[in-house]
Amino acid sequence: MITLDLTLPDTRYPIHIGRGLLDQVELLLPHLPIPKVAIVTNTVVAPLYLVRLQKKLAEHDVEVTPIILPDGEDHKTPGNTESHFRRTAAWSLRTKNYADCPRGGVIGDMTGFAAACYQRGAPFIQIPTTLLAQVDSSVGGKTAINHPLGKNMIGAFYQPKVVIADTELLATLPTRELSAGLAEVIKYGLLGDASFLSWLEEHMEALLAQDPDALQYAIRRSCEMKANIVQQDEKESGIRALLNLGHTFGHAIETGLGYGAWLHGEAVAAGMVLAAAASAAMGWITADDVLRVETLISRAGLPIKSPDLGVAQWLELMGHDKKVESGTIRYVLLKALGHAIIQPGLPKSVMTKLLTGRHIIATEQSARQS
Ligand SMILES: NC(=O)c1ccc[n+]([C@@H]2O[C@H](COP(=O)([O-])OP(=O)(O)OC[C@H]3O[C@@H](n4cnc5c(N)ncnc54)[C@H](O)[C@@H]3O)[C@@H](O)[C@H]2O)c1
Incomplete structure (x- = not known):
């Protein structure tokens, strides 16, 4: 123990x-x-x-x-x-x-x-x-x-x-629920620990097979990272908001489709892909980084493509999110894999691209190359 x-x-x-x-x-x-x-x-x-x-x-x-x-x-x-x-x-x-x-x-x-x-x-x-x-x-x-x-x-x-x-x-636990949990585990690697992200890439099969050592390490590292952040900011006035990576988009998916249609972790997974795509559109990470995120999420048995809610509904649902401050949505994006930041608002052109499903940069590029 x-x-x-x-x-x-x-x-x-x-x-x-x-x-x-x-x-x-x-x-x-x-x-x-x-x-x-x-x-x-x-x-x-x-x-x-x-x-x-x-x-x-x-x-x-x-x-x-x-x-x-x-x-x-x-x-x-x-x-x-x-x-x-x-x-x-x-x-x-x-x-x-x-x-x-x-x-x-x-x-x-x-x-x-x-x-x-x-x-x-x-x-x-x-x-x-x-x-x-x-x-x-x-x-x-x-x-x-x-x-x-x-x-x-x-x-x-x-x-x-x-x-x-x-x-x-x-x-x-049903396999689908295990995968949903892996979405939050991947979140920790993406937001603050690039070496944990690499460890997850190496151990995804072991985690899906519930290898006891792999599971214990993933839970321990996730709890350590969460405890560390919560200790610095219990009431989410700053750094704790980083834990919401994928959640602004994810909550909109859950509310938009009706609670229970997608599991919370599934919605967060697709939300993290949108966050990665938005980060690439801002020029912070590369298309290859987005592909890396998509590949890991997909290997965990999770969706990488968001449902089509329509731009207006997306914006309305995200506007109700708790992470809105003075009318501006505070997105959690990636300056690099393993380094998340809070970004107040995003350019309209980026949002439209993202929310109309034209965001799958990495997939599109790979398709063009093949
Ligand atoms: N408070 C927070 O910081 C925080 C963070 C992340 C998510 N959440 C919330 O957590 C919720 C999702 O939690 P969840 O994914 O645990 O969903 P859940 O509680 O609905 O559990 C998933 C399913 O697994 C079943 N189940 C639970 N344990 C089982 C077991 N050992 N064996 C077999 N079946 C089992 C449940 O009955 C349920 O059907 C969402 O409401 C989300 O908003 C909260």
């Missing part, structure tokens, strides 16, 4: 990464001052892991109340959060208690948000069960629910007490 520490001005918490950690409840017990816990999960993960965790906690006389929510991004709604509150209130009226959640990013974001609001803050623990949640959403304290006008539109910064990432739980 590897343990990373995330240290912030008001709190500090461990991120444990390793195999078989779900059974090591001693990692969790120090964070439960009273022996009573709500386990929030969903209808897919509950049959796989709920009883196992419940039994382990029962061995230590911890009373468990399961809260099992429906599965999927389209359930990350105010309505389901309300149902969450009702069940939590019925269970622990007037007592601040723990929401402990073996789950993917959807339940984690929603439970974190509910925990932030419930009685002005109930402590919670993250037990991520998807690759995406282990490398990204469970770390750093961003919690949110969706709104018809925008993805993750309603939310709070609220840190967990501990993150327990058991890589063994990924064995039951």
Whole structure:
């Protein structure tokens, strides 16, 4: 097991990464001052892991109340959060208690948000069960629910007490979900670590085959990079926005197609290709660099071409993004592979090219050459 520490001005918490950690409840017990816990999960993960965790906690006389929510991004709604509150209130009226959640990013974001609001803050623990949640959403304290006008539109910064990432739980994850998680892993290489990007190019097959060492290294490096950025900028007033690489375009895809049509990681993957193409159009990276990005994303089993939403809808959806400041969209682009920057606004000609699908510079060039 590897343990990373995330240290912030008001709190500090461990991120444990390793195999078989779900059974090591001693990692969790120090964070439960009273022996009573709500386990929030969903209808897919509950049959796989709920009883196992419940039994382990029962061995230590911890009373468990399961809260099992429906599965999927389209359930990350105010309505389901309300149902969450009702069940939590019925269970622990007037007592601040723990929401402990073996789950993917959807339940984690929603439970974190509910925990932030419930009685002005109930402590919670993250037990991520998807690759995406282990490398990204469970770390750093961003919690949110969706709104018809925008993805993750309603939310709070609220840190967990501990993150327990058991890589063994990924064995039951569908391949498409594993690929979606790899999108966020690739994001870290692109935004801040060129040598990690090269490592990913060398180990993509091993990651897809869930080689335990490769997985553990990819999760560790991703969490290290995220923790490092969050420690410098917890509330996203600066450098943390770099973690949104691919997300301005990606959120527009998710909202435009309807939540759940594309997985979050798939939308981010196609969004990163657009960000790379925009960076090439700005003259910062080469067509070969864009091809390198496309090739790696494609090898991870992810889409490289965005859906055709129409320029007007693209711009409207991106205009609702949280990353808009004083009417200007703040794009995360690449000065080089492994070096992301924030770019306020893009020339109209670049946007039109990008959003009408004429952006696949590398693919077009290779086609011309062949
Ligand atoms: N808070 C953040 O910083 C942050 C960062 C990135 C993404 N997110 C959010 O995370 C969400 C996506 O998370 P996700 O990709 O984990 O999706 P998810 O939570 O929907 O999980 C994906 C699917 O896998 C199933 N599943 C989960 N664990 C499983 C397991 N071990 N075995 C079998 N099936 C399993 C789930 O039930 C679901 O059907 C999005 O809502 C996104 O906005 C948040």
